[in-house]
Amino acid sequence: MTYDEITDHDDTDARITNDRPAILDRRTVLGTLAGATTLSLAGCLSSADDGTDFRIGAPWKPNRDPLDGGSLLRRLGITEGLVGVDYDADPEPSLALEWERIDDHQWQFDLREDVTFHDGDPFDAAAAVDSLRRTADSAAFADVPIDRLEADDESTVIVETETPFAPLLAHLSRNEAVILSPTTLENDGAIDVPASTGPFAFDALETGAELRASRNDDYYGQSPSIESVRYEVVEDDQTRRVKLENGELEMARILPIEMVEPLDSEPDLEVYTPKIPRIRFLTFDTESSPFDDERVRRAVSQAVDREAITESILGGIDDPAIGPFSPEITAWANPDLEDHRYDPDQTRELLSEAGWALESGDVRTRDGEELTIEIVTFDARSLPLVAEVLQDQLATVGVDVDLTTTEYSSMVDQVGQGPFDCYLTSWGTLWYPDPDRLSDMFHSSGATLHHGYANDRVDELLEEARELDDREERMARYHEVQSIAVREAPISVLTSYTNVVATSAEVSNYRPHPTESRYGLEQVEIDAE
Secondary structure (H helix, E strand, O other), rough: OOOOHHOOOOOOOOOOOOOOOOOOOOOHHHHHHHHHHHHHHHHOOOOOOOOOOOEEEEOOOOOOOOOOOOHHHHHHHOEEEOEEEEOOEEEOOEEEEEEEEEOEEEEEEEEEEEOOOOOOOOHHHHHHHHHHHHOOOOOOOOOEEEEEEEEOOOEEEEEOOOOOOOOOHHHHHHHEEEEEOHHHHHOOOOOOOOOOOOOOEEEEEEOEEEEOOOOOOOOOOOOOOOOOOEEEOOHHHHHHHHHHHOOOOOEEEOOOHHHHHHHOOOOOOEOOOOOEEEEEEEOOOOOOOOOHHHHHHHHHHHOOHHHHHHHHHHOOOOOEEEOOOOOOOOOOOOOOOOOOOOHHHHHHHHHHHOEEEEEOOOOOOEEOOEEEEEEEEOOOOOOOOOHHHHHHHHOOOEEEEEEEEEOOOHHHHHHHOOOOOOOEEEEOOOOOOOOOOOHHHHHHOOOOOOOOOOOOHHHHHHHHHHHOOHHHHHHHHHHHHHEEEHHOOEEEEHHHHHHHHOEOOOOOOOOOOOOOOOOOOOOEEEOOO
16 A cells, blocks of 8 residues: 555545554653753743643544654644645745755755754754655655755755656655654654644644644744644544534534535634545546446546536535646646536447447446446545445446445555456545646556556656656646546546535634645634633
8 A cells, every 4th residue: 555545535644543652741751852951942832731722623643753644743833844835735935945956856955044943953954954864765755766965054955866856846845854853853763752843832642632732932934823732633523513613622624514504504613615636536447348448438437427426415515527636726737628527428329339238228238248347435424425326327328336335445455456447536636736646646657546547648748747847848748648637537537625624703814725734823813702
C-alpha cells in the first residue's frame, strides 16, 4: 500500500494513530531534553488548562511525528515548512521568504531571519537542512528526487535534485516537509515534542483522544487572538454535532452532508461548505475484459447520471465532475474538457459497437457471456450509497453490477493483486499543490492507481511538464493530459467533494483553506458576548 493510498480517501488520517501511551507534557520533556533555559521558554507560553481553549472536534487522530501521520500539527498551526500553500492552492512563502531555480537541478531558498523555534533553538539554514534531510530520507519522499541539501550560509538553503523537478516547491509544502528544531530531532528519530515555528506550540497529546497547543507569543507573523487550542478526537458524527450545539466545541469538522440544512437553521451556528480538491471516481482495470476496451469504459462513464447522484445522495452540496481538477479551485484545471457525461443512448451505441448486444432479457451478452461487472468500494459514509445508484443506473443499459463493500485496506489489496473490473474510491487531487499529481493518476509506470493504463503521449507530456520551469508551458501539457484521460477513460470522475465545517456563531474570521493544509487559527477570533 502506498503512502497516498493510506491518506487520500474519505477518512483521511482517521486510521493513522500514535501508539504512545497517555499524555506527555511539553514542559516536562523540554526540560529533560534542553535544561532549565528551554523549560523557562516553554513556561512563557499560555497554559492550555485555563478555560480559554478554542475547541475543535474531528474524527482524525493526531500524532507527534510529521512523517507518521502528523498532518494535524500543520493544520493546527504548530509546524511550518519552507513553503506554504495559499488560498489559490499554489505554493507561497513561509519560512522561506523567496526562492530561485538556479538551473535545472538547483534551487536556492532565502530564509526568514530572527525566527525562533518553540523550544528556544534558533531557526537557521543548518536547522532547516537537518530537518529536511530526515524528510528526504523517509519513505514519504521516496519519489521526490532530492540529491543534496546544503546550508550555503545562515539564511540560505540549496536544494539539488537528481533530475529536473519543477514540482519541488509543492513537495516542500507538504506536511512531511515541515521544519523541526534541532532539539526535537536529537532523540534518535523519536519525536516526543514536535517543536517548530508556528503560531501555536505543542503542549500535550493524549493518544486517540486529544492534542493541546498554546499561543506562541514570539511568533514572527500575525499573533493569534486565541490563547490555546484543544483538538478533540470525536469519531461519531452525531456526537460532534451535539457537542457543538451544546457549546462544548467552537468548531466541528468533517460533518456529513445531510447535517448541512439542519445546522444552517441554528441561529447560534455558522456552516461552511467549501469545495476541496478531492473527487469520487471509478477506476477501471484496462488490462482485462470488459474494460480493456475503451468503448466499454466510455459507455459506463456516460451511463452515470451524476446530477442524480449529487441531488439524491449528496444533498446538492457536491457537484457533478468531469476531470480530476475543478476550475473553481485551481487554474491547472482544463476548462474545455469534452463533456462525456450522462448519455444513455450513446452508452447503448458504444456497447453494441463493442459487441455487447441486448438480445433477450435485461443483461447484454457477447459470445454467450453476460456483461456482469463487480464494483468494489470501501466503507466510507457516501461511497456505498453511490455504488448502489451506479448499480441501478447501469442496469438500465444492460450492465449487471455486483457490489462489494469492504474495508479500505482490503479493497486496495484486492485491486492491487488484479485482475478486477472497477473500484469506486475518492482521492485528494492537490494534496501537494502541483498538477504533477496527474503522474500519480495516469503515468504508465508512476501511477499509484491500479488501472494498468498506458499511453505514450501521456507519459511524454507528464515527463516534459515535470522538468519545465515555465508555468504556461507546463499548463498546456497538463491540459492535454486531462483531455486524453477524459477521452480514454482509465478512470471515470463522478463528483467533486465538499468539506462540511460548522462553528459557533461567536467565531469570526474563519476562512476555509482549499487544500485543508491549515485551519488558519491565527486569524480566528471569538467575539465577546
